[in-house]
Amino acid sequence: MGAPRAYVEVVGPLWTIDQAAHYWGVSAARARSIVSSRRIDRVTGYSRAAILSVTLRRGARTDLMPTARALTLAEIARSLAHTESEPTRWRMFLEFRRGAADVGRAALSLVEAEPVLTGQPRYDALLAAAAEDITAHYGTPSPLWTVAWERFLTSAWWVSDLPSARLYALAGTPAAFRRRGIYVDRYDLADDGRVSVPEPLLGRDDTLDAFTDLAARLEHADVIGQVHVIGGAAMFLAYRPVRASTRDIGAMFSPDAAVVDAARDIARERRWPSTWLNDHAAVYASRNPGEGPRVFDHPHLHVMATPADHLLAMKLLAGHSTSDREDCARLIDYLHVSTRQQAWDIVARFFPGIRIPQRSKRVVEDLIGH
Known part of the structure; x- marks a missing residue:
């Protein structure tokens, strides 16, 4: 009796197969097939949380939606x-x-x-x-x-x-x-509007090592790639080395097909998500971001960080007072921005005519005294 009790303490309440079948709206036989295919272990019952996490696709021959990998x-x-x-x-x-x-x-x-x-x-x-x-x-x-x-x-x-x-x-x-x-x-507490990318968290060394791998693959394909990094990766590559990690490398790159194919090959070998290098954040970038510092150089791969003023403009418009607070403060210091008007002039240069959210205005008022 000791083992089932320990199991309950770990996985929580246990359900019978009939309870699972009732929740899913299927027969008991079909429920057994589902828990078997989902590898939901049985001791004296099935984990209630595991049952609740299964999503059925109505009318489909395959009942289970695949579950993306997420950290517990x-x-x-x-x-x-x-x-x-x-x-x-x-x-x-x-x-x-x-x-x-x-x-x-x-x-x-x-x-x-x-x-x-x-x-x-x-x-x-x-x-x-x-x-x-x-x-x-x-x-x-x-x-x-x-x-x-x-x-x-x-x-x-x-x-x-x-x-x-x-x-x-x-x-x-x-x-x-x-x-x-x-x-x-x-x-x-919510996502920042970007397409969400699963683990891993990438550090500076991981990123540079991946760029080295990417360069070698592009050389083998006789292609010269260009990568313009924006977001968190730009911070630790060029402006804030003490920042520990980023969850993905947001960038604009070319040629698209060659870079994407090579990045996916790297993902498969390292067991990373295929979108570890992606252009999801490009929709938030200026049409003319300019050129920033070169952070990786190879005959077949040139990587630059987006300019600090462009990155600051993007982060101020986002207006996140928690996740972007330290990055904004670092960029303001890096660019020697001393007045609020200077900050808004930077935003206007990259995003002319855009409406400034009230949340962004208050963040700037907090970070810059006058």
């Missing part, structure tokens, strides 16, 4: 426990949020197992808030581990130190976070 809270917690940089911790948490959004109801299985305590009370509470927020979204009870006393803060944590961010957090913090003493606007 337990995996994130183990990484947080060994991370000292606060900006990196926050980016790791956002990586979980993005992955959970990608997999839909399968996110329920990402929060079922209790994550280890990280040694950072704020993040111990944050992980519980994320779990409660996800289960509430799908109308299911939160895992029991989320109500432990160590998952609540005794004093308020304002995730962003910008005054404008506090105003938005007061109005927009989700209930699961607010009741644990965490204040952060839902806008800063």
Whole structure:
């Protein structure tokens, strides 16, 4: 009897095959086929979270939608426990949020197992808030581990130190976070509008090594490639080396077919997502971004970072007070921007006639004194 009890503690409530069949609206025989093909283990029953995470395609011969790979809270917690940089911790948490959004109801299985305590009370509470927020979204009870006393803060944590961010957090913090003493606007918890890309997180060394591999493949194909890097990768390649990682390399590149084919070959060999190098963020770039510093040079591959002023303009328009706060401050210092008008002149140069969101205006007011 010991083994089933231990299993329940790990995977949560167990369902019978009849309960699973009722939930899916199929026969018991069909339910057995589903749990078998999905490799849902049975001890004295089947994991409720695993059952809820299965999505059926109505009218299709194949019932199961494939589940994208996403990090679990337990995996994130183990990484947080060994991370000292606060900006990196926050980016790791956002990586979980993005992955959970990608997999839909399968996110329920990402929060079922209790994550280890990280040694950072704020993040111990944050992980519980994320779990409660996800289960509430799908109308299911939160895992029991989320109500432990160590998952609540005794004093308020304002995730962003910008005054404008506090105003938005007061109005927009989700209930699961607010009741644990965490204040952060839902806008800063959500994806930033880009197409979401799964793991891994890429560091500076990973990126340069991948470019070396890409250059060799382009040379073999007798092609000369051009890559113009934007976003997080541009920061640690050219402007902020202390930034630890990025989740993908957003860029504009040519020739499209040759670079994409080589990048996909690299992805297969390294078991990376095929979109580790992608042009998803290009829709947010200026039509004329200019030329920035060369960050990788090879006879068959030239890689440059987007200019610092163009990158600042993009980040100011996004107006993220948490994930982009440190990057914006670094770029403002790098460019010697001392007045708000200088900042808006930079934005107008790259994005003429665009309407400036109120959120962006307040971020600039917080970062630049006058």
